[in-house]
Amino acid sequence: MNKKPGKTTTKTSQKSTAKLRIIAGEWRSRQLPIPDIEGLRPTPDRVRETLFNWISHFVPGAQCADLFCGSGALGLEALSRGAKSTLFVDNSKVVTRQMQVNLDTLKAQNAKVIQQNTKDFLMEATPIPMDLIFLDPPFRKDWMSQIVPLLDKGWLADHAMVYIEMEKEATLPPLPDHWTLLKEKAAGQLVYRLFDINKHH
Numbered sequence: 001m002n003k004k005p006g007k008t009t010t011k012t013s014q015k016s017t018a019k020l021r022i023i024a025g026e027w028r029s030r031q032l033p034i035p036d037i038e039g040l041r042p043t044p045d046r047v048r049e050t051l052f053n054w055i056s057h058f059v060p061g062a063q064c065a066d067l068f069c070g071s072g073a074l075g076l077e078a079l080s081r082g083a084k085s086t087l088f089v090d091n092s093k094v095v096t097r098q099m100q101v102n103l104d105t106l107k108a109q110n111a112k113v114i115q116q117n118t119k120d121f122l123m124e125a126t127p128i129p130m131d132l133i134f135l136d137p138p139f140r141k142d143w144m145s146q147i148v149p150l151l152d153k154g155w156l157a158d159h160a161m162v163y164i165e166m167e168k169e170a171t172l173p174p175l176p177d178h179w180t181l182l183k184e185k186a187a188g189q190l191v192y193r194l195f196d197i198n199k200h201h
Helices: 045-055 073-080 093-106 118-124 144-151
Strands: 018-021 030-032 064-068 085-090 111-115 128-136 154-168 179-187 190-197
Touching: 030 128, 045 154, 045 179, 045 190, 064 073, 064 118, 064 144, 073 085, 073 093, 073 128, 085 093, 085 118, 093 111, 118 144, 128 144, 144 154
Parallel strands: 064 085, 064 128, 085 111, 128 154
Antiparallel strands: 018 030, 154 190, 179 190
């Protein structure tokens, strides 16, 4: 067994595999492995629970996109709770490979995984109007100022909802007038917000 230098806390790689737990819906309490890579932080259970309380009426039948999907916690939770489909996008091959394995394990038919930089994907793919978009990018990389303007180029259905999770000290870029803040809450080092997009504002 090869031990990486400096890692003394893990006994074996198998035992230390991080798990993601789906909170509610069809796959309630299912646990799925998530890649052990630096910077991957699944949205905490408590935050996810609050978010899905906010949007519970909105999720069934919604077309969703989990951009910077990482563990896929948000998109999987949406599918479990009756979303019509979820598109998972992440730049990491390790992440997207595990994402596909987990979807296969769940026998999810209504999901698609794309390995690509989120910004490139939004610029190059043919836009699909999404009802619900989850944005939980890596911290301290100023992703929001790059991504928000791209979403308005055909990726948002009317009255779409956009969930944004970011580090507490970061500031949101200027948002379009038709983005209305519905909910906002802080938890530990992060702040999370839910926006309603009203194109006929």
